Amino acid sequence: MTAAIVPVADGVAAKVWASATGRIGVVLVALVLAMAVLAPLIAPANPNAIDVSNRFAEPGLAAPMGTDHLGRDLLSRVLHGAQIAMVVALAVIALSLTIGTALGIAAAYAPARTERLFLIVFDVISSFPSLVLALAMVAILGPSLGNVISIVSITFIPHFGRVARAQVLTLKTAPFLEASRAIGVSRLRLVLVHIVPNIMGPLVVLASMDVPVVITIEASLSFLGVGVRPPLASWGTLLYDGYSYLTQSFWPVLFAGLALSVATLGFTLFGEALRDAVDPKQRQVP
């Protein structure tokens, strides 16, 4: 049961911290999370307060990162951007991890034909160029935070489904599962109590590796104007606004790009360190 997962989980934190890149990852991730959680408290100004008389201000005491083309305080917008990025990333990962795992387990226990159908559907979904398809879908269905989250989640479900299925297949014949079945443990209980905890390791690793990808997709969609709607401050929106006025001021692009890069780099380093700590054999690119 859970006993099997303990030796794996044990020492993972220490191993992640032991590698230099893992440490950097943890620090950057902590920084981004802190930005997201504390944004309403530490933002020096209302991120949407327009002050046209003060547009393109240079960074200074009043506005540490300067102001954008509408005179809005950049630092506050970057901080709130962290919030959007984290909300979307966590929602997408939670949704696709849950649904993907459930489908993967179902596939592993389904009759051979149904299982094959699951795999084909997973294959088809993951063979799409997901960003392009997500772009078309959000564009046609209308941009909103909810649409972005649900559409991006769909493209990530096969990822988790396939790994969950493979994990269950290796576990299926384990003596403790046969034993629990023999003493009459119900199917639902078998799955929730005995299977799920034992297959979580690789799935959590996969989830952490997907976080930077989700952050990038959200920023990309927002950059194209089909992500979160203004005046919400997504890093992608900030980058687009900054890009449009690049010749007037480069500060918005510089800081928004920096924040986005810190987040994706931090989560990438953290995810890779976690993967190496949990299962060094999985080491491969990408």
Add this chain to the structure above:
Amino acid sequence: MSARASPALRYLASRLATTVLIVLGAMVVLFVLTLLVKGDPASVLLGPQATPEVIADFHRRMGLDRPVHERLALFLWNVVQGDLGRDVVSGRPVLDRVLEVLPYTVTLTAVAIGLAVAIGVPLGCYAATHPGTRGDQWLAVASVSVIAIPNFVIAIYLLLVFSIWLNWLPVLGTGSGGWGDSLVRLILPSTALALSWVGYIARLMRTSLLDVLGEPFIRTSRAFGLTERTIVYKYALRNACIPTIAILGLGVGRLLGGAIFVEIIFARPGVGKLIYDAIGTRNYPVVQGSVLVVVVLFVLVNLAVDMSYAWIDPRLRAGQARDRADA
């Protein structure tokens, strides 16, 4: 089919079947999306002043008065015949509009892949033959950074530094002067697109070359007194290339997606720019058609990569194709 060829043929057949399924899936998704568009397409396109007769006529012409399954069948049939619908603004066939700009996107993507391979492979070889050195460590840091940083951020930063601050390279468009000009204008966009793949390829080459260099046949070659250069570049590299080629198939799809941003940021014509502009003007047939073309292009490249994979690695032709492809 003969007994010897059958596993390979079966693999080919199953790959072809999946490819058809993917394209079919994409068409159905794109069709369903148009059903979900809020509001009647007729009133959106014809404007509020359209009379009921005009709207009814529009419905008849677009086939909107028929049941959904008939419309889906009609849509699929039209696509198979190469009819992707009409641009609602200019009235021109969508396929023409896509084919017009496709060469720009293909050129950009191809140059980017070429760059990524030309830079990534030597870097990976260097890292694998000097493991643990300073150079290897710096390459590892640089690779993970370019992989992690989204390529539209890289594109904007390149634009800022090289075009606006240093004023070295022309900023936007594809240029109207001859070959030289177009080539110069390709430098920044293709670099922006290629950088993250330089990182991927360098890392992958390093890992797989190190793997191959640890194999017994390399030890044997060393025992035979072959030079290190011959061993690495003649024997090991060929084997180590296989994972890289496999990843390139994936790369083409990601690069096509990335090309959208690069085209917008550098104001280049291309499929990405076409999709983006069509979204802005709610020109849904163009969005639908261009996305379909991108999907088809993507799966065809993946198919080609899988085939070339089998050609480079003879073990696959012997029949372990499926296992390898799954791994």
